[in-house]
Amino acid sequence: TIRIHDVIRDFAHWLTSTGENRFMVKDTLKEWPHMDESYTAIALWNCSSIIKNFPDKVEFSKLKTLFLVGERKRKRDDFLVVFGTFFEEMKALQVLLLQRVSFSLKGLPSLPNLKTLWCYNCMLKNFSSSLTNMRSLEILSLTGTEIDNVVEIAEELPNMVSRHIIPKYFYYSPTDEGINFPPGLVSRLTSLEELHVVPKINLNLLELKSLSRLTALSLRLSTNQIPLEDFVLPKLQRYSIVVGENYRFNREAFRRLDIQDFSSSLSAFNNLFCNVEELNLRNVGGQKNIVPSIDEMGVNELTSLQLKSCNDMEFLIDTKNDQGSTVAFSNLVELNIESMVSLKGLCYGVSPTRFLQNLKQLIIKDCEELEVIFQIDKLSEKMKRQTPLLSNLTILSLHSLPKLKRIWEVKPSHRAIASLQSLKVVSIESCDNLKTIFSPCLALSMLHLQELDIRYIDRLEQVIGFGEEDEIIENDSPLCCWPKLRILRIEVCPNLKYVCANTWTQGLQSLESVYIRGCSQLIQVFNMEQNKHGQDIVLPELGSQDLVLSNVGNSRQLCNIYVPVLNEGYIVVGNHEEVFQVQGGYSFSSIRSFLLANLFEVRVIWNDFAQVVTLENLTTLTLKDCKKLRYIFSPMMARILSHLKDLFIEECEEIERLILAKDQVSSSSSNCDTSLQPMSFPNLTRITVTNCKNLNSLFPFGFVPVLPKLETLIVIRNSKLEQVFELEDEVEVVPAKEMKFDKLNFLLLEELPGLIHFCPKGYHSVFPAMIRLQVRDCPKLTTGFFIDSQEFVHFKTKVYILQPFNPTLFYVIIIITTQGITCKIFN
16 A cells, blocks of 8 residues: 555655755664765754764765754763764754754854754753854754853854844753843844743843844743833734743743733733733733723734733723724633632623634633623624624633622523524533523524533522523424533532423433432423424433432432333433333433432332333442332343443342342233343442341342352441342252352451351352452351362351351451462451
């Protein structure tokens, strides 16, 4: 096969090997390659620090470009060492890139035509003397490079360098004390076009006035370096300026301004606000808004805005004296607001033209006075004709806004001006005054919503606020709500009654995970009855891989679904006597994890509905604090859970059996003979049963292995448990019949005062893989333990390992490891 990049590479090799220019590119060099002096460009990547035959001097009279890169090393002392004589015969060299290279003490020789020198992560000594030999140098970059005396280098620059890039990172000073330039040095660099100094610098900003050619600037300054009066930074094409102690370098920002702990006038930055792309203000005082206080033109080049602890700021924009002519924040993509104690909203007055038209991410947290985020009272004629507000928003995160009453306040006549058509992720937490999240109109526009996470909102009653608007959009076609929703998570909303109560909702085809906890007043999650058009609302495949219900109160139903497969099919999920009630054909084939917790009314998880519903891919089932639950599996349901791996049961006080006895199964619950199929959980690996005080036994035992892959069995504080495995009624006791658990390596039986048998009487169990066996406080246990010649552990009745000790006072732990077998008896 021929790949396109191979064709391009071969063509490039051919092109660069013809005419006057000849190129060579080598990678991972262990030995110096043979080369003649005709090459004009050479790139040698990842050269070994112990490369064989590395020459002290080479003759490349035509070489114009050289890239020499050493292999990656943790220590600088292991870098590739290059002597200055290596470059002596490269008089035509114009571009030199060195990376992970260490120079000898003599430095670089005379390179009269060198225009660009970029040393990245190198070690240079006596480098200042080398600069005198580079009279044509235009670009100097010493990025991440250790040098012996930066001041001497800087003093060589005047009248020689037109572009000057000083190291972005310095390693010469472990305390990072910065650079101390002699006064007046920078002002003498009159040809300078770019100045980038990332470590702290003692530069007097007034010296920049002498740099008439300066177009790009990177500086890290302290607040006392900003002149208080009559100083304005020059207009720049590119810049990254940080004022303050906390430094965060963003390589992607083209024009970036970061100001911290600043309470004076921002007038020094006036020439930068007009084209700034990333603006970060932290603990900046004296500004009530961004527009017009900071920039009257609307900061329309701004793409990222971060505001934190600007305690005087009330709005992003104040248009009370404007009639809609302002264009503001039109290119803003990311907006992060945090700890703004005076913030009241985003816009005060008429919303400007193209306001937040390109906003994709909005994060607001810890703003204690904020009551409404998006408030649209008046619209200019231009705004009525523009792209809907928030139509590009994809991420919305609101945290710790104690006075927030509404996220959006839109008059009925202005509904069409706002749309959440691109919204994918919503996270809302600790906004205690919210009663609803979305209006019906906005909810209908959210066709791409994928994740909805709502937590700790005390007054929340409905996620979609029906009843707040008098009119609902009329449409001849059935309405669709959240067809791409994958994850629904709601935690600790004690007054929540409905997620979606109206009957016009349709969708949820993509739902993968439902997690609901601490919603004691919850009545319903989704109502999926017929809509007002008389059509069935179809949920063709729940698709949920995780279904978690915890402490959802006395709700009548969590999900009411009519499934028209058999015209009468439906499922009801809720905290009443039955969790699932199913009629008609339906599949839960995508559910993998299922948790029920704090459902105090539940008596039955599911009826025997194996003929009409499948849970074929369920792997984890967790039950906790379901106080009235009587059993977990019907015989038929037990037979179809072939992929179940983990079973965890805790504090289910009324449960008597894990699997309902056959004589308790009603004849109408199943249309097939359950006895025709053997009882087995072929993939069950871990079982934990704790604090189920009425449990009598765990599993019935028939002619086939019940748990062939069981590895861990933990049974603790089940006071009425008499036997772990019991015989099915039709199974006859076979003397010395063996129960073999090939995979079981950890068995814990603890505080089981009623336990008599581990396995049915007359049987004994074998555990070839046992590593840890722990038995404690089981005074009635008649099953003993012994180890055979193959070091297999056996359980057998009428062997008392604790004899002659009183079994009520002592317990035994047997631990089998590769080093041997240990038996410990404890009081």
